[in-house]
Amino acid sequence: MSPERPSGDSDLLWNVLTLLIWVGILGVILFVGVVYVNPNAPINPFPPRPLPTLFTLATPSMASVAPATFSETPTPTLTATEVSSPTPSPLPTLVEGTPLPEMGSTITPTPYFYAFAVQGKPNAVTASLYHPERTCDWMGVAGRVFDLQGRPAVGIRVWLKGYLGGKAINLFSLTGTASLYGPSGYEFTLADAPMVSRGSLAIQLLDQADLPLSPQITFDTYNDCEKNLILIDFKQVR
Structure with missing residues (x-):
């Protein structure tokens, strides 16, 4: 009969492997917990993108507006006269007994609106x-x-x-x-x-x-x- 190998070496190997597996599981749990609590932790290989900074316009105040300065010699400026465009009026509504505007044969100057x-x-x-x-x-x-x-x-x-x-x-x-x-x-x-x-x-x-x-x-x-x-x-x- 061949001599039986002692089982002590194999048991030790399996115990060490089991211990390593448990350590790995605990490490994964710890890693996931840290990343879940703080996604910006240095150990997170995929940190979230930073949120964009909101752009706000500063509210101007009267104190921030510098007073205008004027030279002693005024600079002449050209002023354009605004001309309102005339609105074409339709022919008067026909009401028997009510005459149209009394113009006779007098010709009114033609507004530039008409062709x-x-x-x-x-x-x-x-x-x-x-x-x-x-x-x-x-x-x-x-x-x-x-x-x-x-x-x-x-x-x-x-x-x-x-x-x-x-x-x-x-x-x-x-x-x-x-x-x-x-x-x-x-x-x-x-x-x-x-x-x-x-x-x-x-x-x-x-x-x-x-x-x-x-x-x-x-x-x-x-x-x-x-x-x-x-x-x-x-x-x-x-």
């Missing part, structure tokens, strides 16, 4: 100059529109509104539809006989979105066969 201005003054002539058959059985408004270079401006909307003889007038036309007055001519028929009105009719140019291209121009009509056609021309100014 077109009336050219000259409304001119009352006999319609027979353009329509020989129209004597005293017709009354209307006509005219032309020109661009910056003086060329005919075709396709511009023309709005005629107001009242005449107790009847409402609300008519639209396009430049270029009455070539008898020129390539950019327009024309409105108002009545089948000359009638008197004082500032109760107004005419204005509009774009395709019904925004005003010119100021509204009020005018008079006459009970006169020699003044049954009112000519109103417009010219682009900007």
Whole structure:
């Protein structure tokens, strides 16, 4: 029989290994506890990123503002005069018996806001100059529109509104539809006989979105066969 090896050496080895394992477990527990309590501890290999510092603006105080100093010789400065942009006003609301603003044939200076201005003054002539058959059985408004270079401006909307003889007038036309007055001519028929009105009719140019291209121009009509056609021309100014 072979001699049996003593078990004392193997027991000692296992005891030492067991002790090392327990020491390792305790070390891990201690490490985790320290890092949990203080994440910024030097033993933490992955410390958290520092929080960003809040940026606060200092509140200025009157004491921190240095008083302005002035030289004995004042320095001249240029002052720009503020000019308010005029707001285009729509044509007056039609109320029978209430006339439009009493302007007659007086032309108001055109604000720079508008692209077109009336050219000259409304001119009352006999319609027979353009329509020989129209004597005293017709009354209307006509005219032309020109661009910056003086060329005919075709396709511009023309709005005629107001009242005449107790009847409402609300008519639209396009430049270029009455070539008898020129390539950019327009024309409105108002009545089948000359009638008197004082500032109760107004005419204005509009774009395709019904925004005003010119100021509204009020005018008079006459009970006169020699003044049954009112000519109103417009010219682009900007």
